[in-house]
Amino acid sequence: MRLLFLGDVMGRTGRAAVAAHLPRLRAEWALDFVVVNGENASGGMGLTGAHAADLLAAGADCLTLGDHAFDQKDMLAYVETEPRVLRPLNFAKGAPGRGARMFDAPGGRKVLVAQVLGQVFMRRPFDDPFSAIDAALKSAPLGGLASAVIVDVHAEATSEKMALGHWCDGRASLVVGTHTHVPTADTQILAKGAAYQTDAGMCGDYDSVIGMDKLEPISRFVTGMSKNRFTPAEGEATLCGVFVETDDATGRARRVAPVRVGGRLASATPG
Structure with missing residues (x-):
């Protein structure tokens, strides 16, 4: 299978980049x-139902969220009616929606997508991500019920993301980090066949501070005081993510490559 994961969509410019590039990439890369x-597609904080519908219409088969899952209040109801939107498995008990789901793919194949939140350096203590993802992976073995398995690790600490990558190795096709908005240079295939990248980066304007207009973040660092609200930067966005090609028999990755299309970080892309 040929899989694409795109990192955190940041505001209007990120949505525009997905709409502009994803339909072409789906066709060209088959x-x-x-x-x-x-999770940051609506004003940099959360996701509205309308913006979720736009991303799905642009060619996404599944949308994942994160610690800002319900910053936009209409998502509380929307996630219950739209099964293609997943919130983290280990979010607050009783949270609406689901954190893992099996999806249909071409040729009668099945893809399991799951997301967990990290615990280290996060705003509030979430449930243990290791046990949460372990249960999800056991429910749909790679190469058995699932032709491919994609795990989104939404976390701050690189060490925690790496530990979860190795925890899932042999049971996932791709383990990829989100949340920090900066694409890492450690794209690899782990020992037991899982493609891995610590952070996919964001789909947003990189002439910014992790997607936000530069002036207010810099002012807060310099003065220690807030003057204005954070607002997403609105220059040309770079589409960042990870491309993976898997073995159909085992679900393990046989090729992986970082993706950077358009904007300031554009580079060579998979063929």
């Missing part, structure tokens, strides 16, 4: 399944 992290 993609079988696309996952997009959309």
Whole structure:
């Protein structure tokens, strides 16, 4: 299978980049399944139902969220009616929606997508991500019920993301980090066949401070005081993520490459 994961969509410019590039990439790269992290797509904080519908219409098969899952209040109801939107498995008990789901893919194949939140350096203590993802992976073994498995690790600490990557190795096709908005240079295939990248980066304007207009973040660092609200930067966005090609028999990755299309970080892309 040919899979694409796109990192955190940041505001209007990130949504525009997905709409502009994803339909072409689906055709040119013959993609079988696309996952997009959309938790910052609406004003940089959360995701509205309308913006989720736009990302799905652009070609995403599944949207993942994160610690800002319900910053936009209409998502509380929307996530219950739209099964293609997933919130983290280990979010607050009783949270609406689901954290893992099996999706249909071309050729009768099945793709399991799951998301967990890290615990280290996060705003509030979430439930243990290791046990949460372990249960999800046991429910749909790779190469058995699932032709491919994609795990989104929404976390701050690189060490925690790496530990979860190795925890899932042999049971996932791709383990990829989100949340920090900066694409890492450690794209690899782990020992037991899972493609891995510590952070996919964001789909947003990189002439910014992790997607936000530069002036207010810099002012807060310099003065220690807030003057204005954070607002997403609105220059040309770079589409960032990870491309994976898997072995159909085992679900293990046989090729992986970082993706950077358009904007300031554009580079060579998978063929």
